[in-house]
Amino acid sequence: MKFSEQWLRSWANPQLESEALAHLLTMAGLEVEEADPAAPAFTHVIVAEVLTVTRHENADRLNVCTVNVGEAEPIQIVCGAPNVAPGIRVPCARVGAVLPGDFKIKQAKVRGVESNGMLCSAKELGVSEESSGLLVLPADAPVGVALREYLNLDDTLLTLKLTPNRADCLSIRGIAREVAALTGVAQTPVEITPVAPAIDDAISIKLEAGSACPRYAGRIVRNINRQAATPDWMKRRLERSGIRSISAVVDITNYVMLELGQPMHAFDANKLQGGILVRFAREGEKLTLLNGKELDLATDMLVITDGTRPVALAGIMGGANSEIDDASTDIFLESAFFAPADIAGKARRLGFSSDASHRFERGVDFGNVRPALERATQLLVDVCGGQVGPIVEQVAELPARKPVALRVSRVAKVLGLTLPGDEVLSLLRRLGLSAELAGDVITVTPPSFRFDLEIEEDLIEEVARVYGYDNIPTRPAASRIAMLPQPGNARDKFSLKRILVAAGYQESINYSFVEEKWERELAGNTAPVKLINPIASQMSVMRSSLLGGLVNALQYNLNRKAERVRLFEVGRVFHGVTAQVQPEKIGGLAWGTRDPEQWAAAKATVDFFDIKADVEALIAPRVAEFRRASHPALHPGRSAEIVLDGIVVGWLGELHPQWTQAYELGQSPVVFELDAAALLSVNPVRAKAVSRVQAVRRDLALVVDESQSLAALQSAFAAAKQPLVTAIELFDIYRGKGVPEGKKSLAFKVLMQDTLKTLTDEEVDATVTALIAAAQACGATLRA
Structure with a gap:
């Protein structure tokens, strides 16, 4: 809602500066989004009258004008405007004036002829973006008066960002009501004087839409002057509210809408073929609107008809078949109440909006129908003349106002x-x-x-x-505030985010609504949760995996020439329709080089094991098992399921080459997804004494089948439960001479230590023997 501050102050004028008034409205829930001056600053511009115009002797496009500026003697000004003529009244910038853009007016000679000022266009004064010549003022404009004072240019244009529930503030009257309530000043509303009928002509009204239109009023006005001009004060208020002046009749209906909040419409009475009938559209009916759009009307659309055909789309826009044109002399003024539920969404469905629909779908004052009609009639007669008929009104059951x-x-x-x-x-x-x-x-x-x-x-x-x-005081809490205990075996999801950020990842936030193709291709989900009313065709289902959003974010970055991408997301996924399951997941994606480009290391592409280390950091200090597994989105030989305490909690792997090619990613990213809940529980940290004695190292080289997994050997070592072992780490894999075909050699570093004493050879040998036995149980042999 955009409006002139001066217009508002004519209704309620508190002793507040513009800035304070804007703050007051914002703090009352009516956010002032913009507060702009009605015109830029300029000085020493007055109303002047052009007395004579003669051709410049040295320039074909210039004229020498004598101008009355309200002083004893006229002044001479050289002007090149095409519309300059004797007798017109225009803005005149005197010598010493400063126009917008810091343009200073000086006494000068133009092609040898003295000029003592400048006659101005609206564009030069900054009151319009376009102009074809001088700004011609009304013939009764007082000569010598400051233009800012005459045009009320010291005004502020306020724009309210209203929430949908405050439709009552979509008018000057509504905003003035709020200002009066907030400041205690008295309101001075316009006086609405009912216009006595001068003729008996009337059009019948019938309502057949039930609660969709419980109130409708209208009246005939004959023999209006269609050539009558809209008063400058009305035109100015409309323009400052962002509405273009069209014609006197249309301007009056728009003015009443802004002033009182009641949208109105004027029909050409001679184009109506019968009485007004309000009903829902019938199958097959069509209507061309005033904006030229031809509609195939749906049966849930409320229409105004003349008994035989629709002539307006109720609450939204009038029809072209009853439009007022230059030949119109008789009009039918309409004022009505349409239920918000029956108007809401219709204009958006048709791909446009209107000031009327914006108000009706939020709720218009149904008690204002008749007063608004009287106000519009009063203005119409004052501006265009004409003979007024009686008001015809039909009222059904109005919305109940329950206490x-x-x-x-x-x-x-x-x-x-x-x-x-x-x-x-x-x-x-x-x-x-x-x-x-x-x-x-x-x-x-x-x-x-x-x-x-x-x-x-x-x-x-x-x-x-x-x-x-x-004015509501801020008081300290009455209860004692204390930090809640934090269990040592729990952490929050922000801890997980910090781990990934420290590893070079950036958080990505994506919609839970995704494209159905992503679910089918990247999650193997052929029955996703579908949305009844999706906000876009490509966001039609709920995600069951975070992978689609991460791949889409990767595409966005690659389209902008990113060379290295690390992304993660924490969010819910959705399974099932009847029994909704919405677990929270943490997913990540890495694409490009292992390290940022640098001089000290050669470029290497990120691989499965790089991201496996990031996942292990998320799970630490607990230890997970990584088992070879298949996933519909992943490379079959480079993917694994992640097992924690015997439960599969996620997956990890390279994106399948098929999808890498389909999504034009260049190289396969490595991706992972885990249940966030499974990572929030950790083993309590326990203090352990630092040993004062040196650790003992032994190396074990074990020959195993090519298909043997490292995880199985690690599990076997752990099951042996050797108390002296502090670490067992793989440091080499060998295939070749000395190792049978179909076999591989795995070399492990075994560290043993006691916190109290130096280990003996017997203790070390016994521990190593136990580890070898555990490995042999898995089919491993000690390499010769």
Whole structure:
């Protein structure tokens, strides 16, 4: 909602500067998104009258003008505007004036002729983006008066960013009501004088849409002057509200909409073939709107008809078949209430919006239908003349305004603010609410202009707004605040994020709505949870894996020439339709080189084992087992499932070459996904004495089948439970001479240590023998 501050102050004028007024509205929930001057700064520009115009003797496109500036003698100005003519009144910048852009007006000679100022266009003054010549002012503009004063240019244009529940503030009257309630100033609304009918002509009205249109009023106005010009004051207020002036009749309906919040429409009465009938559209009906769009009407669309055909799409836009044109002399003025539920979403479905639909789908004051019609009639007669017929109105069952009970004690509990009942009652009444106090309970009957007041919490919010959020004191908590104990065997998901960030990953946040193809190809999910009303066709299902979003983010980075990408995400995935399962996952992706480009290391592509180390860091200090496994999105020979305490908690591997090619990734990224819940439990950290004696190292070279996994040997070593062993690490894999075909040699470093004494050879040999026996149980032999 954009409007002129001066217009608002004509209704409610608090003793506040513009900035303070904007802050007041914002703190009351009516956010002022912009506050711009109506015109840029300029000085010494006055209203002047052109007396004579003669051709410049040295220039074909210049004229020498004598100009009346309200002084004893006229001045001479050289002007090149094409529309300069004797008798017109235009802005004149005197010598010494400063125009927008710091353009200074000086006394000068133009092609040898003295010029004592400049006649200005609207563009030169910054009041319009385009101009074809001088800004021609009305013939009665007072000569010598400052232009800023005459055009009220010292004005501020305020733009409110309203929430959908505050449709009552989509008008000057609604905003003035708020300002009056917040500041206590009196309102000075316009006086609406009913226009007495001069003729008996009327059009019948019939309602067949039930609660969708319970109130409709209209009247005939004949013999209007279609050539009448919109008054400058009205045109100025419309333009400062972002609405272009079209014609007097259209401008008046738009003006009443901005002033009172009631959208209106004017039909050419001579194009209507019968009485007004409000109903839902029928199968096969069509309508061409004023914007030229031809519609195939759906049966849930509310239409205004003339008994035989639709002539307007109710609450949205009029039809071209009843449009007012230059030949129109008789009009039918409409003012109605349409239920928000029956208007909401229709304009968006049709691919456009209108000021009327913006208001009706949020809720228009159904008690304002007749006053708005009288106001529009009054303005129409004043501007265009004509003979007015009687108002014809049909009223069905209007929306019920059910009383809402507000407990004063509840206000104190929610706001932390103790207010007496009388003061709460006064705050509510300042908003124009009908309220009565009985004991601890205030009963409020919401007015017709407040559709958002339905429950007690709505009224508590109103009390807080009017009292002022700034005025609610900040008090220390009454209860003792203490840190909760943190168990040593638990951590939060932010700890997991910090581990990955430390490893060079960046967090990616993606939609939970994904493309169905991703689920099928990357998650092997042929029955994803489908959305009934997706926000976009490519976001039609709920994700069951984080992989699709990560691959999409990788594509986005590659399209912008990223050379090395590390991404992770923590988020929920969704399984099942009838029984919703929504576990939280942590997933990651690495693409490109192992290390950032540098002089000290050769380029190497990131591989499975690099990311396996990152995953192990996430799981540490617990130890996971990595088992070869298949996954629909991963390379069959370079993927594994991750097992923790005997339970599969995730997977890890290279993206399958098929999908690498399909998604144009260049090289296969390494990806992983784990259950976040499984990583939040860790083994408690226990202190252990540092040994003062040196560790003993023994190396074991074991020959095993090529198919033998390292994890199986590591499990066997762990099962041997040798108390002296502090570490067993693989440091070499050998295939070749001395090792039979189909076999491989695995060399392990075994470290043994006691914290109290130096180990003897017998103790070391016994430990090594036990480890060899454990390995032999897995089919390994000691390499000769």
